[in-house]
Amino acid sequence: MRKEEATARHKVCKLARQAVLASVLIPLGFSPNPAHATLTIVVSGTVDLHFGSMTESGAGGTMAIDTAGTRTAGGGVTAIAGSGLHSQGVLSIAGSTGVAIDVSMTAATFTVDDGGAGAPMNVNGFDINGGGATVTVTLAANPSTFPLGATLNVNAAQVAGSYSGTYTVSANYQ
Amino acid sequence: MTNSRKGTAVKKTLMSSALISLSALAAAQAQAATGSGSMSAIILTPIVVSGTVDLHFGSMTQTGAGTMLIDTTGARTPSAAVTAVTGAGLESQGVLSVTAATGLAIDLSMTAATFTVDDTGAGAPMNVNAFQLVTNAGGTAETITLAASPSTFPLGATLNLAAAQVAGTYTGTYNVNANYQ
Numbered sequence: 001m002r003k004e005e006a007t008a009r010h011k012v013c014k015l016a017r018q019a020v021l022a023s024v025l026i027p028l029g030f031s032p033n034p035a036h037a038t039l040t041i042v043v044s045g046t047v048d049l050h051f052g053s054m055t056e057s058g059a060g061g062t063m064a065i066d067t068a069g070t071r072t073a074g075g076g077v078t079a080i081a082g083s084g085l086h087s088q089g090v091l092s093i094a095g096s097t098g099v100a101i102d103v104s105m106t107a108a109t110f111t112v113d114d115g116g117a118g119a120p121m122n123v124n125g126f127d128i129n130g131g132g133a134t135v136t137v138t139l140a141a142n143p144s145t146f147p148l149g150a151t152l153n154v155n156a157a158q159v160a161g162s163y164s165g166t167y168t169v170s171a172n173y174q
Numbered sequence: 175m176t177n178s179r180k181g182t183a184v185k186k187t188l189m190s191s192a193l194i195s196l197s198a199l200a201a202a203q204a205q206a207a208t209g210s211g212s213m214s215a216i217i218l219t220p221i222v223v224s225g226t227v228d229l230h231f232g233s234m235t236q237t238g239a240g241t242m243l244i245d246t247t248g249a250r251t252p253s254a255a256v257t258a259v260t261g262a263g264l265e266s267q268g269v270l271s272v273t274a275a276t277g278l279a280i281d282l283s284m285t286a287a288t289f290t291v292d293d294t295g296a297g298a299p300m301n302v303n304a305f306q307l308v309t310n311a312g313g314t315a316e317t318i319t320l321a322a323s324p325s326t327f328p329l330g331a332t333l334n335l336a337a338a339q340v341a342g343t344y345t346g347t348y349n350v351n352a353n354y355q
Contacts, residue, residue, distance in 0.1 A: 040207065041206075041207035042207055042209065043207050043208070043209035044209040044210070044211065045209065045210060045211015045212060046211075047211075048211070048212045048213065048214050049211060049212070049213045049214070050213070050214045050215070051213075051214065051215035051216075052215070052216065053216040053218050053275075053278070053354070054215070054216070054217060054218065055217070055218050055220060055221075055354065056217055056220075063215070080218055080278070080354040080355070081355060082278045082279045082354055082355040083216065083278055085214075085216065089211050089213070091209075091211065095207075106208060110213065112213050112214065112215055118217070121215065123213055148211070150213070152215050154217065158217050159217065160217045160218055160219040160220070160275075161216075161217055162214070162215075162216050163214065163215045163216070163217065164212060164213065164214045164215075165212075165213045166210045166211065166212055166213065167210060167211055167213055168208055168209070168210045169208065169209055169210070169211070170206065170207065170208040171206075171207045171208075171209070172206050172207070
């Protein structure tokens with residue numbers, strides 16, 4: 001009887017020790033793996049954020065384009081629809097699905113320039129996917145696309161011309 | 175013995191959590207991504223419209239009230255009571271010069287259906303109406319697209335003479351609006 005009890009207690013202790021060992025090994029061996037399994041994020045603008053054609057009265061003004069591609073002119077700026085070029089920007093984000101990703105503009109203001117006589121124009125008020133300049137997204141598919149809106153600031157007596165520039169976005173897993 | 179074992183266990187746990195933090199940090203840093211996109215905007219040349227050649231109905235005589243049409247090609251057509259006199263050779267369709275961005279639809283329109291000419295003397299003002307913008311079939315509103323800037327477009331109209339219009343030289347101005355569509 002005593003010998004059997006002793007054997008049984010020894011087995012319990014051995015199991016308990018194995019359990020402790022396993023619990024130490026699990027965090028060491030497996031916890032980092034989900035982090036390593038996430039795909040490297042690739043973010044790029046696949047469709048121009050295009051404010052389209054407009055005239056300017058001489059007083060300056062603004063042209064906003066929202067994430068749906070709708071333009072709203074302010075001040076001395078008038079939207080001209082004829083050219084049909086205007087479009088919200090489109091960001092393509094490739095990465096792991098179902099994981100929260102922080103997406104943010106790397107600056108509040110970027111500029112467009114005509115490479116000539118025209119003064120650069122500021123572009124600000126960025127709106128990623130309707131959430132502002134910094135948002136958290138989760139990819140439903142890889143890659144997924146998200147719309148981008150912004151506001152163009154037209155200077156007084158802006159020289160006529162075609163203006164272009166780039167914006168930069170960063171994306172990180174949370 | 176028991177205390178020292180517990181100490182070891184704690185140390186191991188701390189070490190493993192330290193390792194996890196380091197590897198998580200490394201993973202996060204490796205997966206930071208930036209990308210760029212393009213932005214564009216087009217500021218269009220303001221439209222400037224001006225009449226560079228007079229819309230001139232030329233010389234005429236009359237036996238009663240009537241009209242003198244000059245079309246966009248410069249051909250005159252008087253009504254029955256009016257006779258065109260060709261000797262002076264002054265008649266001409268009007269010519270509009272438009273400076274604007276090329277390749278975009280522009281709406282041209284007369285700002286009124288009727289303008290007047292006057293001799294600033296005894297003669298009553300005469301109405302000018304039935305404007306023909308660009309072509310004889312064109313009305314008071316037309317859509318144009320510039321192939322080059324500036325481009326010119328002809329303008330015709332009809333002069334309305336009252337009965338016994340006082341002889342004289344009559345002048346006036348018309349106004350045209352131009353807007354990008």
